[in-house]
Amino acid sequence: MNILEKITQNKAVFSKSERKVAEVILSNPQTAIHSSIATLAKMSDVSEPTVNRFCRRLDTKGYPDFKLHLAQSLANGTPYVNRHVDEQDGPEEYTNKIFESTMASLEVARQSIDVNIVNRVVDLLTQAQKISFFGLGASASVAHDALNKFFRFNVPVVYFEDILMQRMSCMNCSDGDVVVLISHTGRTKSLVEIAQIARMNDATVVGITSAESPLAQECSYVLSLEVPEDTDMYMPMASRIAQLTLIDVLATGFTLRRGNKFRENLKRVKDTLRGSRYEKRNE
Amino acid sequence: MNILEKITQNKAVFSKSERKVAEVILSNPQTAIHSSIATLAKMSDVSEPTVNRFCRRLDTKGYPDFKLHLAQSLANGTPYVNRHVDEQDGPEEYTNKIFESTMASLEVARQSIDVNIVNRVVDLLTQAQKISFFGLGASASVAHDALNKFFRFNVPVVYFEDILMQRMSCMNCSDGDVVVLISHTGRTKSLVEIAQIARMNDATVVGITSAESPLAQECSYVLSLEVPEDTDMYMPMASRIAQLTLIDVLATGFTLRRGNKFRENLKRVKDTLRGSRYEKRNE
DNA sequence: AAGAAAAATGTAATTTTTTGACATTTTTAA
DNA sequence: TTAAAAATGTCAAAAAATTACATTTTTCTT
Numbered sequence: 001m002n003i004l005e006k007i008t009q010n011k012a013v014f015s016k017s018e019r020k021v022a023e024v025i026l027s028n029p030q031t032a033i034h035s036s037i038a039t040l041a042k043m044s045d046v047s048e049p050t051v052n053r054f055c056r057r058l059d060t061k062g063y064p065d066f067k068l069h070l071a072q073s074l075a076n077g078t079p080y081v082n083r084h085v086d087e088q089d090g091p092e093e094y095t096n097k098i099f100e101s102t103m104a105s106l107e108v109a110r111q112s113i114d115v116n117i118v119n120r121v122v123d124l125l126t127q128a129q130k131i132s133f134f135g136l137g138a139s140a141s142v143a144h145d146a147l148n149k150f151f152r153f154n155v156p157v158v159y160f161e162d163i164l165m166q167r168m169s170c171m172n173c174s175d176g177d178v179v180v181l182i183s184h185t186g187r188t189k190s191l192v193e194i195a196q197i198a199r200m201n202d203a204t205v206v207g208i209t210s211a212e213s214p215l216a217q218e219c220s221y222v223l224s225l226e227v228p229e230d231t232d233m234y235m236p237m238a239s240r241i242a243q244l245t246l247i248d249v250l251a252t253g254f255t256l257r258r259g260n261k262f263r264e265n266l267k268r269v270k271d272t273l274r275g276s277r278y279e280k281r282n283e
Numbered sequence: 284m285n286i287l288e289k290i291t292q293n294k295a296v297f298s299k300s301e302r303k304v305a306e307v308i309l310s311n312p313q314t315a316i317h318s319s320i321a322t323l324a325k326m327s328d329v330s331e332p333t334v335n336r337f338c339r340r341l342d343t344k345g346y347p348d349f350k351l352h353l354a355q356s357l358a359n360g361t362p363y364v365n366r367h368v369d370e371q372d373g374p375e376e377y378t379n380k381i382f383e384s385t386m387a388s389l390e391v392a393r394q395s396i397d398v399n400i401v402n403r404v405v406d407l408l409t410q411a412q413k414i415s416f417f418g419l420g421a422s423a424s425v426a427h428d429a430l431n432k433f434f435r436f437n438v439p440v441v442y443f444e445d446i447l448m449q450r451m452s453c454m455n456c457s458d459g460d461v462v463v464l465i466s467h468t469g470r471t472k473s474l475v476e477i478a479q480i481a482r483m484n485d486a487t488v489v490g491i492t493s494a495e496s497p498l499a500q501e502c503s504y505v506l507s508l509e510v511p512e513d514t515d516m517y518m519p520m521a522s523r524i525a526q527l528t529l530i531d532v533l534a535t536g537f538t539l540r541r542g543n544k545f546r547e548n549l550k551r552v553k554d555t556l557r558g559s560r561y562e563k564r565n566e
Numbered sequence: 567a568a569g570a571a572a573a574a575t576g577t578a579a580t581t582t583t584t585t586g587a588c589a590t591t592t593t594t595a596a
Numbered sequence: 597t598t599a600a601a602a603a604t605g606t607c608a609a610a611a612a613a614t615t616a617c618a619t620t621t622t623t624c625t626t
Contacts, residue, residue: 015573015574015575016574016575016621017574017575017576018574033351034348034351036611036612036613037612037613037614038611038612038613046575046576047575047576047577048576048612048613048614049575049576049577049613049614049615050574050575050576052613052614052615053574053575062613062614063612063613063614064347064350064583064612064613065317067347067351068316068317068350068351068354071351071354071355071358072354072355072357072358073358074355075354075355075356075358085535085539087539089539090402091398091399091401091402091405091536092398094532094535094536094539095393095396095398095401095532096393098528098531098532098535099389099390099392099393099528099532100393102389102528102531103386103389103390106382106385106386106389107382107386109382110378110379110382110383113378115374115375115378116374118374118378119373119374122374137431138428138431138432140427140431141424141425141427141428141431142424144423144424144427145421145424145523148420148421148423148424149421185560187560187561187562188559188560189559189560189561190559192561214561237531240428240527241524241527241528244523244524244527245381245382245385245524248381248385248520249377249378249381249382252368252377252381253374253377256368256370256372256377276471276472276473277468277470277471277472278470278472278475278497279470298602298603298604299592299603299604300603300604300605301603319582319583319584320583320584320585321582321583321584329604329605330604330605330606331583331584331585331605332584332585332586332604332605332606333603333604333605335584335585335586336603336604345584345585346583346584346585347583347584347612
């Protein structure tokens with residue numbers, strides 16, 4: 001946790017002298033990290049051991065350790081912490097909190113990704129005869145997005161929102177088809193069933209879900225995403241974003257694998273859209 | 284500048300022993316910042332002054348100063364820069380680049396948001412008789428997602444992918460209805476027309492789009508999002524993510540405005556989903 | 567309000583850590 | 597091969613941080 005925030009929060013707990021130290025540090029943290037304990041003690045007008053005790057109260061091992069923590073806090077301007085929205089927050093606060101915690105979640109998600117599996121899945125996708133993307137609820141829009149993306153690649157790609165359509169589609173799967181199933185929890189019954197159906201019909205099933213979930217068990221490959229608990233709003237938030245970003249990664253891997261010529265193709269697809277748009281005046 | 288990079292770059296300049304120190308630090312920077320010069324010297328199998336000289340070669344004042352720099356470098360992992368994917372990147376590289384540039388874009392987008400407009404739009408939404416979300420292409424899935432989110436609020440909410448349905452829906456708009464139009468460029472002709480139709484029928488039109496685009500001109504309120512140019516892959520990437528996050532912000536503002544009781548409602552909605560899921564074993 | 571107990575703070579000594587001076591070894595180049 | 601230069605290590609001095617303990621301040625009880 002950011003040590004500057006911690007100092008602010010614990011202000012009430014500090015003793016009088018410790019508070020003097022806190023003031024000096026908060027008002028000038030950049031100076032603090034370059035001072036020795038003696039200098040800081042003089043600046044705060046307290047004794048050296050008091051500064052040391054202050055550091056320990058913040059759960060650091062001592063002054064040098066404290067400086068390290070402080071340096072780290074200062075390094076990331078606003079550190080991407082998963083701050084929860086609360087009741088009293090105004091628009092400014094909740095906007096920032098949502099953005100920041102989304103970024104924080106992406107960071108965590110990124111670290112949880114196994115690039116070897118990404119690589120293998122990209123392999124699979126490039127060789128697939130047909131790619132299907134299915135998800136339910138909040139993950140439906142992620143599947144929808146994946147459709148949009150892979151459609152540009154001129155690959156047979158399928159997406160349905162309707163469970164029955166999804167099932168039927170999987171019934172008709174065959175060897176060489178890849179089915180990508182998206183679910184944050186990996187506990188949605190009907191999606192787990194879809195996975196089973198697809199596998200019975202020789203499709204390769206890729207799950208974008210959490211590790212060791214029932215869905216993960218049924219998949220040939222699992223791209224597990226660890227995303228910190230969504231904020232308190234009882235809605236999926238960060239999980240979706242992480243899934244989407246992973247889709248971007250797969251799409252990128254796909255185009256890289258296909259090489260340069262293929263990318264020119266993509267440019268053409270993009271240019272085709274031009275007719276449907278108002279021209280941008282060249283400034 | 285990031286000191287880890289600096290170490291990597293200067294590797295050629297280092298002497299043999301200094302390189303040993305560099306290896307140890309690069310391979311385990313987290314350990315390094317918590318070690319004394321003596322420990323690090325032993326780990327690198329060199330003498331203490333050698334470590335000290337190593338630090339000075341990197342333009343730090345000495346070992347403690349070096350540790351500070353190192354701590355700061357580690358704090359912001361790799362700062363979120365918009366690094367472009369290129370041809371030779373392996374899975375590891377492109378995965379990280381995509382995630383990082385997504386985070387970087389979110390940061391930029393966040394700063395470009397006008398919270399006053401967010402606040403006003405939240406106002407509008409809470410008082411709306413009916414809310415519609417429309418987008419085309421990549422933005423369609425964003426609208427889809429918004430549907431999913433606002434549907435939970437037990438508000439009349441509408442979403443269509445089909446242009447004709449969108450038009451018809453807007454024809455039937457009336458005073459008190461809010462139409463949210465999503466488009467990165469704001470230059471999609473049919474969406475601009477939708478905006479005009481909606482306004483002719485007294486709906487309030489909110490645009491999530493780029494400032495001063497043709498679409499923005501036609502909107503009652505514009506939530507403009509400035510998103511750095513998407514990476515070179517000719518697909519919308521970061522723009523979508525920013526739009527989605529903005530939707531999260533609006534949804535959050537909405538629930539906050541509605542107060543505590545309302546949030547309990549949301550919890551109930553979430554709990555309702557339980558029947559469709561496999562239980563999580565309590566570990 | 568007085569006095570004892572507890573908490574906070576400071577002093578001084580000790581320990582740890584870092585740095586500097588100089589000797590020795592290794593490398594480089596003529 | 598040898599002399600100069602560069603690199604590295606040894607050891608001692610200096611600086612910094614921490615500990616133990618004494619003193620002061622605060623708090624609580626009677």
